[in-house]
């Protein structure tokens with residue numbers, strides 16, 4: 001029987017080389033897509049610089065008044081130069097790992113656009129993961145690097161205590177990208193079950209930078225809060241990579257936090273796969 | 289004869305609706321105890337489609353066409369019933385299955401909005417693992433039949449609806465799928481663009497033997513493309529068979545238009561056809577219209593009586609448009625389908 005008259009569909013699996021080709025193409029496409037909108041990011045450089053400048057003056061004032069009560073010159077466990085470095089590195093990191101998967105995915109679900117992804121032979125979650133990588137690749141070149149060029153000399157940001165920590169900080173921010181995008185993916189999946197997800201998105205926008213430690217280092221918070229955060233993935237998005245940079249994790253402790261970060265990345269990916277498959281089974285794609 | 293490529297048995301899908309109560313107090317009660325209701329959008333639908341056939345799945349708005357298609361493409365799980373396409377269950381083996389199908393959902397594009405059209409095709413090549421030779425050959429065919437070569441390098445958002453639909457059709461067929469699902473492929477297109485799409489579908493079916501299922505409420509699509517039609521209304525199949533059979537089933541209604549030399553009333557004309565089953569539907573002065581059924585009375589007989597009884601200048605006979613055929617089918621609800 002010829003291929004077109006048999007009533008069976010031939011079994012098919014994408015080859016390993018095919019997978020590499022496909023997913024790297026998604027990285028490329030995401031990169032190109034954001035490149036088309038690169039002008040937007042020039043204003044981003046200005047606003048990030050303003051954020052960091054604002055924090056610089058706030059913390060300088062805070063330290064000036066608080067240091068009198070603190071004989072070792074530490075506030076929240078950090079010296080003033082460390083504090084400024086914390087702020088700068090956390091915003092530089094954020095310029096790299098940030099993405100809008102949750103908003104994008106929930107929009108696609110609610111407008112029914114998800115249908116065109118579901119009729120394609122790939123895993124939507126994996127595709128979105130690689131798109132996020134492409135986006136971050138773009139951000140690294142067109143956003144993170146320009147910000148560093150401005151901020152590092154402007155506030156005389158110090159390097160880490162050891163040069164190797166540059167590498168580990170970068171590795172840690174890459175894992176942060178996985179955690180951040182997978183958390184966003186899970187959040188986006190909520191749109192399958194909720195009619196109105198805008199509220200959730202707004203709550204996320206407000207609380208995310210706070211929970212990850214971008215706004216204020218955790219050491220400023222009460223102990224019970226810090227213990228609570230130990231059980232959640234958020235601090236691995238920003239607080240941990242930044243404290244790695246500051247040299248707060250040495251030797252086995254460094255290995256430990258990186259492994260926990262890796263574990264969270266895997267766990268959130270698996271959770272995403274599970275939630276996605278369950279939701280798709282119950283999916284109601286909107287619109288004709 | 290091997291088994292049909294596409295088999296649908298007892299396919300049913302309910303949507304859960306929240307029914308709103310009236311007024312403020314009703315709204316408050318809704319918050320606490322929403323009144324849920326089930327809407328059966330697709331109701332016990334069964335059919336088989338052999339490989340290579342082109343079938344029109346037709347019905348009015350809200351009849352359940354898109355819902356059926358979503359289940360056939362695997363993006364919606366049915367409430368009950370079975371579908372197998374080439375031995376695969378669409379919603380269960382989604383990744384495997386979607387390799388073999390193509391789909392276009394009306395106005396919803398599957399091309400990447402911000403990118404040049406050709407980037408989307410290159411991506412689809414990777415998604416379906418289409419080798420370079422097949423890719424070039426398919427693109428050649430698409431350029432021949434659809435003229436998409438001219439705007440391959442434009443971003444999708446700059447294309448007109450007709451251009452985009454052509455690209456979308458090509459995109460759905462790049463990987464030479466076995467089955468093509470089209471949900472309202474000509475909706476919103478102008479006459480020329482519609483004709484392009486229909487021509488393309490005819491050619492691609494002959495060339496590749498692809499099985500095509502298209503929903504539409506454009507009768508032109510059906511008349512020009514499909515020998516077989518499935519009519520669905522309120523989720524149920526009302527007719528499944530050849531277009532010709534459909535005409536026969538509702539009878540072969542014919543519309544007769546006459547132009548007279550002198551003015552006459554409908555009653556005067558009705559007198560000329562006398563006891564024949566002819567219905568004079570409208571007209572005054574010199575132009576009149578009548579309807580009769582060829583299966584009940586031969587056209588020649590009607591015309592002979594008419595010409596004998598009145599001074600006829602001109603006359604024409606027209607087949608009943610398929611829209612009305614479908615409407616008649618809807619009216620015959622309750623009668624079992626053959």
Ligand SMILES: Nc1ncnc2c1ncn2[C@@H]1O[C@H](COP(=O)(O)OP(=O)(O)O)[C@@H](O)[C@H]1O
Pocket residue numbers: 284285286287288303304305327329347348349350351352353354355356
């Ligand atoms: N997501 C949904 N939720 C609730 N009801 C729906 C949904 N989608 C479709 N329906 C209802 O199901 C019926 C069939 O819809 P559909 O399959 O889109 O019809 P068609 O494509 O023939 O116009 C309609 O009454 C429609 O209102």
Ligand SMILES: [Mg+2]
Pocket residue numbers: 288350353354355471
């Ligand atoms: Mg529809």
